[in-house]
Amino acid sequence: MTKPVLLQLSGYPAWDETPLAEAFEVVALHKDPSVLAAVGPRVRGIATNGGLGVPAEVFAACPKLEIVAIYGVGYDAVDLDLCRARGIRVTNTPDVLTEDCADLAVGMLLALARGIVKAEAHARGPWKQGAFPLQRRVAGMKVGILGLGRIGAAVAERLSGFGCDLAYSARRPKDNGMTFVADPVALAARSDALIVTTLSNAETRHIVGPQVLAALGPEGFLVNISRAACIDEEALLAALEAGGIAGAGLDVFEGEPHLNPRFLALSNVVLQPHHASGTVETRKAMGALMRANLTAHFAGQPLPSAVV
Numbered sequence: 001m002t003k004p005v006l007l008q009l010s011g012y013p014a015w016d017e018t019p020l021a022e023a024f025e026v027v028a029l030h031k032d033p034s035v036l037a038a039v040g041p042r043v044r045g046i047a048t049n050g051g052l053g054v055p056a057e058v059f060a061a062c063p064k065l066e067i068v069a070i071y072g073v074g075y076d077a078v079d080l081d082l083c084r085a086r087g088i089r090v091t092n093t094p095d096v097l098t099e100d101c102a103d104l105a106v107g108m109l110l111a112l113a114r115g116i117v118k119a120e121a122h123a124r125g126p127w128k129q130g131a132f133p134l135q136r137r138v139a140g141m142k143v144g145i146l147g148l149g150r151i152g153a154a155v156a157e158r159l160s161g162f163g164c165d166l167a168y169s170a171r172r173p174k175d176n177g178m179t180f181v182a183d184p185v186a187l188a189a190r191s192d193a194l195i196v197t198t199l200s201n202a203e204t205r206h207i208v209g210p211q212v213l214a215a216l217g218p219e220g221f222l223v224n225i226s227r228a229a230c231i232d233e234e235a236l237l238a239a240l241e242a243g244g245i246a247g248a249g250l251d252v253f254e255g256e257p258h259l260n261p262r263f264l265a266l267s268n269v270v271l272q273p274h275h276a277s278g279t280v281e282t283r284k285a286m287g288a289l290m291r292a293n294l295t296a297h298f299a300g301q302p303l304p305s306a307v308v
């Protein structure tokens, strides 16, 4: 039986690439973009990742495309309307990465508030000349969670263990006993730290802008493990440079991996290379779920985690 042609848009660990190559005729577009025109007419599936999605020219070059399998929970970089119109299925990898993303959000908050990265540099040298400056306490902090989906709820669960006073913004209140604050500006105003875990879409684009940052204020911390588009990066850089907020922990950036160099000049940030889901355990589970979706599709079975 001929194997379906799968266009691979990004690299995966060998534990995924080996079984993918067994089940499909894999064409690695990320290794040689020039093959698109020649292979496009035969492509039936695409494997991509959350940040990358599917560029318009790839959709256009693949008229027989049946399924886009995303290695990630975010589907903001895939044109879902186009997929619906063309009858292309879309799958993602929810749930399996929730715990790791929540861990990194809390880790960045701890790193920021306690100055862990700067303190490490201090321990290696200047300690002999004097003590490290006092930092801020996370236990009992007022924390606002912007977007209480699966990952936001996992962040809340962790921070309730820290005795934090938690509130959240979401489209509508949930029956969870937590304080609901509909307006993100009001949420920021009551928060010592604001953690962005919302979906990225037209509604949440730049949801953290000058007003939210001003409400968070000079003592407030911001953490983003969602997408760069949720934050007005220019406004954030201006606030960080002027001391308008105390600091930011960021896992995602506009134009990543090419960060705005202004971030690199700041000492009040903790910068991470979009790796909230980046553990062996989670990536293995993400790869397995992505492959399960592809396998189910080509076997005519229900998709384990369909978006479209």
Ligand code: 8YV
Residues within 6 Å of the ligand: 049, 050, 051, 071, 072, 073, 074, 075, 097, 274, 275, 277
């Ligand atoms: C990436 C993500 O997919 O889940 C998401 O939406 O952005 C990440 O998990 C990851 O970087 C894999 O490349």
